[in-house]
Amino acid sequence: MVAKDAKIIVVGGAGTMGSSTALHLSRRGYTDIRILDMFQPPSSNSAGNDMNKMISTHYMDGIWGRLALETFDAWMSDSLFTPFIHPVGRLDLANHDKERIKTLKHQYGLSVTAGRGDKVEWLETKEDILKRGPHMKDADIEGWTGLWAKDAGWLAARDALTAVGAELRKIGVKSAFGTSGTFKSLILHDDGKTVLGVKTIDGTEWTADLVILATGAWSPTLIDLEDQCVSKCWQFGHIQLTPEETKALQGTPSMYTGELGFFMEPSPHGVMKFVNEFEGYTRMATCRPFGSDKDIRMSVPRSHALHPTDTIPKEGELAIRKLMKTCFPQFADRPLFDTAICWCTDSYDGNWLLCDDPRYKGLILATGDCGHTFKMLPIVGKYVADLIEGKLSEEDEKRWKWRPEGRNPDDTGREGLKPQDLSDKEGWCHDGDINGDAIVADLAGRMDNSRL
Numbered sequence: 384m385v386a387k388d389a390k391i392i393v394v395g396g397a398g399t400m401g402s403s404t405a406l407h408l409s410r411r412g413y414t415d416i417r418i419l420d421m422f423q424p425p426s427s428n429s430a431g432n433d434m435n436k437m438i439s440t441h442y443m444d445g446i447w448g449r450l451a452l453e454t455f456d457a458w459m460s461d462s463l464f465t466p467f468i469h470p471v472g473r474l475d476l477a478n479h480d481k482e483r484i485k486t487l488k489h490q491y492g493l494s495v496t497a498g499r500g501d502k503v504e505w506l507e508t509k510e511d512i513l514k515r516g517p518h519m520k521d522a523d524i525e526g527w528t529g530l531w532a533k534d535a536g537w538l539a540a541r542d543a544l545t546a547v548g549a550e551l552r553k554i555g556v557k558s559a560f561g562t563s564g565t566f567k568s569l570i571l572h573d574d575g576k577t578v579l580g581v582k583t584i585d586g587t588e589w590t591a592d593l594v595i596l597a598t599g600a601w602s603p604t605l606i607d608l609e610d611q612c613v614s615k616c617w618q619f620g621h622i623q624l625t626p627e628e629t630k631a632l633q634g635t636p637s638m639y640t641g642e643l644g645f646f647m648e649p650s651p652h653g654v655m656k657f658v659n660e661f662e663g664y665t666r667m668a669t670c671r672p673f674g675s676d677k678d679i680r681m682s683v684p685r686s687h688a689l690h691p692t693d694t695i696p697k698e699g700e701l702a703i704r705k706l707m708k709t710c711f712p713q714f715a716d717r718p719l720f721d722t723a724i725c726w727c728t729d730s731y732d733g734n735w736l737l738c739d740d741p742r743y744k745g746l747i748l749a750t751g752d753c754g755h756t757f758k759m760l761p762i763v764g765k766y767v768a769d770l771i772e773g774k775l776s777e778e779d780e781k782r783w784k785w786r787p788e789g790r791n792p793d794d795t796g797r798e799g800l801k802p803q804d805l806s807d808k809e810g811w812c813h814d815g816d817i818n819g820d821a822i823v824a825d826l827a828g829r830m831d832n833s834r835l
């Protein structure tokens with residue numbers, strides 16, 4: 384518990400978990416909050432800085448099911464967030480993946496049992512699918528099956544992050560961005576344990592009573608998380624539709640299939656995003672996070688924001704095209720633009736790392752987003768605030784605690800194969816020399832660029 388006038392720093396405060404945390408703390412009456420980030424909101428490095436993200440409530444079990452219902456309500460009722468949700472529904476489909484079909488049937492059954500039968504519908508045949516998703520009339524989906532969810536759709540992600548950033552400014556949350564917002568190290572008391580603040584890469588020392596680290600995929604590179612999170616990346620691309628095509632797809636449900644990927648309706652300007660689904664890529668490199676006395680080999684993000692000329696792997700582009708060709712053969716050869724890589728960090732057991740860091744007094748970790756935390760923007764900060772105020776339920780505290788001891792080397796934090804490394808992938812081109820990484824090494828203040 385900290386006083387309402389305590390000095391609180393949220394590192395990564397222009398990203399998803401960080402800005403939500405600053406918002407909730409401010410709404411609870413904390414008066415001296417400062418967000419630090421490499422970029423101002425909507426942070427260009429944030430996984431949430433994207434035109435759209437999916438949201439759904441049809442996975443009913445476990446913690447993510449509970450949180451999905453809570454966050455859907457928040458998007459629909461909190462006036463800061465309501466402009467950004469598009470509850471157009473969702474098709475969640477499968478073809479060959481029998482396990483996936485079993486899971487979807489199970490989730491469908493759970494919804495019905497929970498009295499939410501009017502919010503879901505089982506789609507047994509292509510005809511059933513087309514009733515809910517007539518926009519897929521040309522799709523090659525004979526034999527596909529799945530479910531339709533009513534309380535689902537998409538979020539205008541970048542716009543929502545921008546709105547939260549603007550709200551933070553309006554309600555008096557302080558900020559620093561760029562080199563004076565980029566975390567270099569903690570400042571510790573002589574006892575080596577008590578956190579006194581944060582030093583940023585320009586040498587500024589920001590004093591604080593409490594520091595919250597919400598730096599997404601960068602978290603393991605900044606503070607030694609003892610292997611609890613592995614950062615991974617995914618890729619996406621966009622196509623341009625004509626005004627007629629755009630109109631025809633307006634208000635259509637989002638579509639997800641674990642076998643190919645997902646898409647949502649186009650923007651009003653006819654831009655449509657496609658993402659292929661797979662287990663993600665790592666990018667193994669060496670760095671020395673704060674708290675470690677040795678270099679550690681781990682997956683280190685290389686963001687599109689800092690490396691805008693980076694391309695995506697050839698196989699990724701082919702997978703995106705396969706998704707497009709299957710669902711919209713008429714768009715199959717449309718040029719892809721603004722292809723990019725986006726980084727998340729998976730905890731080994733698929734739960735947030737949202738806890739006091741037991742090694743330091745006054746450091747809270749809010750990370751381990753596991754690739755589906757954007758939808759939690761309205762509520763994740765509530766749980767960080769609950770943690771700070773000692774109000775987390777025992778169950779949640781246990782689930783999100785510091786837990787390096789539970790790691791099994793084979794845990795990947797998600798279904799599917801172990802991730803492959805980006806560096807081994809053909810077509811993943813970057814600026815050609817090490818200088819791009821050297822800049823980031825300088826920015827991050829800790830990576831030895833000769834080994835990146």
Ligand SMILES: Cc1cc2nc3c(=O)[nH]c(=O)nc-3n(C[C@H](O)[C@H](O)[C@H](O)COP(=O)(O)OP(=O)(O)OC[C@H]3O[C@@H](n4cnc5c(N)ncnc54)[C@H](O)[C@@H]3O)c2cc1C
Nearest residue numbers: 395398399400426428429430437566598599725756757758
């Ligand atoms: C392709 C793709 C599709 C996705 N689709 C969905 C979806 O449909 N629905 C969904 O819910 N989720 C989705 N996600 C996941 C979602 O975007 C993330 O889970 C979420 O945005 C992560 O939030 P975060 O706060 O942990 O990290 P981020 O939002 O990435 O924020 C981290 C912040 O830390 C800052 N930072 C980094 N280093 C430093 C430093 N040294 N000093 C200061 N600040 C620093 C960054 O600038 C950034 O602002 C998707 C992710 C990807 C990659």
